[in-house]
Amino acid sequence: MMQRHAPAATIAAAIALCLAMTPALAELNDQPPNAQDQTPAFPDQTRAPQIRQQIPISQTPLIRGLGNPWGMALLPDGGLLITERPGRLRLYRNGQLSQPISGLPDVDARGQGGLLDVAVAPDFAGTRQIWFSFSEPRGNGRNATSVGTGRLSEDGATLEDMRVIFRQEPAWASTLHFGSRLVFDRQGRLFVTTGERSRPEPRQLAQDVSTHLGKVLRIDPATGGPASENPFTDGRARPEIWSWGHRNIQAAALDSQGRLWTVEHGPQGGDELNLPQAGRNYGWPIITYGQDYSGAPIGQGITQREGMEQPVYYWDPVIAPSGMVFYRGGMFPELEGDALIGGLQAGAVVRLKIDGDRVTGEQRLVEGIGRVRDIEITPDGALLILTDGGELIRLARG
Template sequence: MPPTRVPAAPVLAAALALIGALTGVLTAAPALADFNDYPPNAPDQTPAFRNQTRAPVIPQALRLARTPLVEGLRDPWGMALLPDGSLLLTEKPGAMRIYRDGRLSAPLKGLPKVDARGQGGLLDVAVAADFASTRQVWFSFSEPRGNGENGTAVGTGRLSPDGTALEEMRVIFRQQPGIGSQHHFGSRLVFGGDGYLYVTTGERGMPADMPVAQDLGNHLGKVLRIDPATGKAAPGNPFTDGKAQPEIWSYGHRNIQAAALDPQGRLWTVEHGPRGGDELNRPQAGRNYGWPIISYGENYDGNPIDGGLTARQGMEQPVYYWDPVIAPSGMVFYRGDMFPEWRGDALIGGLRAEAVVRLKIEGDRVTGEQRLAQGIGRVRDIEVAPDGALLVLIDGDPGALIRLTRRGAQP
């Protein structure tokens, strides 16, 4: 029989307690720091208002049961819940599959070729409210453009009756211009209550001295709002002068990989910062969210970004920011029954945090933060199952789909 390994932390605690007992002084084991105890990368920056960062920690009141549903996925990225409770899942190398009744389908036929280098590939997937009758599916991907260039694109197709293919597939939107980069494609897809489609993009990793996210002549570092049938600008978009790209809803973003509608039907996004400066925003029409002119973060080499400014006239403050980063990806506002205490709260995937990040939001301000299922792995996307359980995609190759429930609930 192999020797039993005892974890080092309990051994250290027992040794300290024994020494304390022998000396007449009880010495406690070092306490684990919570997430607000870690120092910021940019310590000289200060928030613009109370609870803009490091909101009070919500006490951990329950333990979650984790049930693996699918293992061995190849870099899973996005998922969409279908009316019958099944899921559409994407894998970054280019596969879309259906998870239904404990089984994972073969890759659907009819998907386009993707540029899966770096952060590119097959990304998000979404369905509209009328999916039950139309079977229409939308997806985002990094489209190869030739000469090493690529761009975030949106395609659509109809799920075949037997669920094996996307039929009548067509690309309805292409980010302009094409870029020779493997970074920061965005890209989340969210249907607004009016039926138009929000598309988030990244600034493609361009350095801060090339402020493409501030340039209204391109689609980089923007929230876009398009007609899901044609890919054209949706009516009511703010820029109609013929100089700006008409699909733009808001600008000055870095790399948005989390987006969702709140219970009031309003769009919220979470974007990656550099070292520090991940941001929660509520993008509004025509507004400038600052990147790279203002940021609550710093360059990867430790130098300030554009002099370290965190505010400027005409640029919006984030509702909330993180330093150190959580590396956000995927977002929902909880509406289920399994966790009534979470209703209306934002749940955000944390790649770096390796947790589901819960934010309590009251009056458009964050009043508390909690990390759920810490150590679960790099959380890439989140959905709420029909029974209120959380469905979590874990990034990586192999990646996984995991179900989170209240301990004691039926799996």
């Protein structure tokens, strides 16, 4: 049974417990890389200097017992939309969690699939329009990432006039690597990240620009068609494509300059932070850091090739990234402008300090909090953390 509120004693104890975000003697990179014969392409492309700054943090559980939560989005009135992979969208407001919102389509919730990300229109206060991504069943065991939109009813109970505006092609019989984060850019266009479905055969399609697999896409949120100023307009490639050669992007956010950053899952090693540029190829599966799960190299085992972009940063061993924000807020001024990335394998919030387009420092915040699936920033500057364990946790200054 779902427990909508943590007991008062538990909350009081959590608030009272202020955690130093990094133990003074902890070593961030005390494990060797999986691919020990690989070298970075430039200094600090991996294992950047460890940030040892001590920041006290309190953890307050807000919800326990969510079913495979995946994404969340804040509403202007302080409410919070939360997705659960089995196909449920819920509204958390004033300490109460709603029943599932009606009006959503069927999802294929096998494996890594289901109801995934959710995004709110910049003009939500007037339109009440939201967008969501999901793994859509396409028949004969096949599925693919799709994007839907609809209008949230005034009472928050129903998604009205729901329609699917974008469908990834081709569909595949796989339960892995759907992506998929949704990020509005400053022009009101919608970035959609996709996965390459993991299997050896579809994996190759990350390099095929006639497909949507392993891509960053940029679409018109009203029609689902290609956004204006996309790089491919001459029929040489799918016009929705912004960049390609990606593996499985589950973290994406705009920085203070309005630039899109993404973090994608690598194989065994090779998680990548990228700053995707229009029309550029990011290499998967031809070049990558890390190795296959068997210990064998990916392809020819190379990490560089002319015409393919290097990641800004990579991790080996992996953090298993999911969810990302660039911090803006008054509660933690020392984090201002830093990238905060959910770490599933890391069991922490991964902090990166970035100068221009290079990482200059890394830190693990609130280690031991569990598999961090998504991150949001509240208006007062606190952090909301969604975990694979079914918790929504508020992180505030201790």
